[in-house]
Amino acid sequence: MSTEKSTARKIFEWHEQRLPIVSFIDHAVGSQYPAPRNLNYFWNFGSLAGFMLVTMILTGVFLAMNYTPHESMAFDSVERIMRDVNYGWLIRYMHFNGASFFFIAVYIHIFRGLYYGSYKAPREVLWWIGILILLAMMATAFLGYVLPWGQMSFSGATVITNLFSAIPVVGNTIVTLLWGGFAVANPTLNRFFSLHYLLPFVIVGLVFLHIWALHIPGSNNPLGIELTAKDKIPFHPYYTVKDAFGVGVFLLFYFGIVFYAPNLLGDVTNYMKANPLTTPPNVVPEWYFLPYYAILRSIPNKLLGVIAMFGSLLILFVVPWLDTSRIRSAVFRPVYKAFFWVFVVDCLVLGYCGSQHPEGLPLILSRVGTAWYFLHFLILMPVIGWLETPKPLPASISEPVLNPAE
Amino acid sequence: MRKSVLTAIAAFALALPISAMGAEEEIHLPKQTWSFDGVFGKYDKVQLQRGFQVYKEVCASCHSLQYISFRNLEALGYSEGQIKALANEYDIDDGPDEAGDMFKRKGRPADHLPKPYPNDAFARASNGGALPPDLSLMAKAREGGPDYIYNLLLGYEDAPKDMTLADGMNYNKFFPGHQIAMPQQITDGRVTYDDKETPTTAAQISKDVTAFLMWTAEPKLEIRHATGFRVLLYTLFFTILAYLLKRRIWSRIEKH
Secondary structure, X not given: OOOOOOHHHHHHHHHHXXXXXXXXXXXXHOOOOEEEOOOOHHHHHHHHHHHHHHHHHHHHHHHHOOOOOOOOOHHHHHHHHHHOOOXXXXXXXXXXXXXXXXXXXXXXHHHHHHHOOOOOOOOHHHHHHHHHHHHHHHHHHHHHHHOOOEHHHHHHHXXXXXXXXXXXXXXXXXXXXXXXXXXXXXXXXXXXXXXXHHHXXXXXXXXXHHHHHHHOOOOOOOOOOOOOHHHEEEHHHHHHHHHHHHHHHHHHHHHHHHHHOOOOOOOHHHHOEOOOOOOOOOOOOOHHHHXXXXXXXXXXXXXXXXXXHHHHHHHHHHHHHHOOXXXXXXXXXXXXHHHHHHHHXXXXXXXXHHHOOOOXXXXXXXXHXXXXXXXXXXXXXXXXXXXXXXXXXXXXXXXXXXXXXX | OHHHHHHHHHHHHHHOOOOOOOOOOOOOOOOOOOOOOOOOXXXXXXXXXXXXXXXXXXXXXXXXXXXXXXXXXXXXXXXXXXXXXXXXXXXXXXXXXXXXXXXXXXXXXXXXXXXXXXXXXXXXXXXOOOOOOOOOOXXXXXXXXXXXXHHHHHOEOOOOOOOOOOOOOEEEOOOXXXXXXXXXXXXXXXXXXXXXXXXXXXXXXXXXXXXXXXHHHOOOHHHHHHHHHHHHHHHHHHHHHHHHHHHHHHHHHHOO
């Protein structure tokens, strides 16, 4: 190797001295970020969520070029995208199903955090920012669902904005502000479009904070123990290549749906233009909101239902303190592990109940499910932490391998 | 502890009022096989042309296809000349002209298929208060999609003895609630096909017009299927390469 620097190298170093952006990226997700060597495939879902965020922003920008946010033109402009815009059908199906796959990635990412105790000290702020990202995503998804101005868009907008009227004193004023008038109408659609375009960039900002907060303590790992330098490997190339493989597998599922079942996750009712004079027999949100919807409808009092629904999300902020165990990973917590899976089933049951009419068995199930949801966080998490005897922790990743006799 | 918690939950669930069990009836739609089913599914252009003929001769007198232009029918295999001739059969409202008057002119390929009624109120007035819906998206706007349309067209029966139909309504076993304003339209021999070979049974006619309506709802289905196959093949190739690269790179640390 010649000691003489190439011209390209000199230009690069000149630029790095003034704005060290390449070093910055290298420290964030490159060779200078030491990551645990034992991360399993559940750790792929963070990068997958980031990948979906970029996919959603790119497809969304191109959709916005052809979309008309007007109550009498929105539906037709979406149909024009589907029929007359070059590859408009592809961009729209990618965006529409992309929301679902974004939520799939994020939900698995969150459950991974719950299982391996990634919210515990010193990662509480990292966890908080993650919840903020979830909330911003949910707002964005709801706003976006309204934009095609189909029958379910309209009903969804009406039902969800009406929730705020449950707030005492100021409720109706808030709803009027959300609507831009006294009913869901053109001003509502206009402001929803504006906010739907704004919030994704707020999410991008939050993702930067999320990654920043991740880098202070570094990544958690399946064992949940503090790692020494010898148990760490550079993020690049080890995890960049692993994430690339993960993106490939994820894309196979995503494209499978986009190309072969693009309307599977949607509601047929939204292929009818919004008509304020009719209401669909069963107003249901998209699948990723169903558990919250079940919680909302399980309580016969509107205000309490709204409080429970938002509470089911806000309770996540205090999870680092509700969990009293000092052991992070559920791998060493047999009782918590069992209840973790019960909780997963509970969320799925709530999701099913959210899709059903709130009567009969689904209503009973959603009430039990809602009670269990809060019981899990408010009672089981602290109590299990106090009473459970955890399994012995290894001192390092290599220890169980080095001392198999123990 | 656990026991008392469970008792509390059970008490909570049971103490709350339980409304009557869902009374909604599940309607089973017998599934049909369609040429556009599956990964390699395509439209049968000859069938779409027959379906268009059914739409034109039967459905079009009440139902619009607002998102379809004459030019779109090229996808059914018609030539440019045939489409010009077809559009030419229609009188289209246009204007205003230089004198400020609206006028009629012959249709052009770029025109949308004309609607049967000038507005919804007129449509209702002509149909005993019922509004015949636009059919462009019908195959995607109902549970069951094409299977729903096909079965609905054939699902007319005499109403059960214990059911009284409202004035002007018809009984259809596949329609939610079973009372539909549209009378039975598709019967054996309702249209005469040019090819003389395709049977003109009610089932065949329904099948053809349903396939046509699937095309109006999802005109890009063929290119979607074809593009998807290539995209998935490429993604699979990329994923395998990424996996092999991952194994090779990770072998550096797993050795020691």
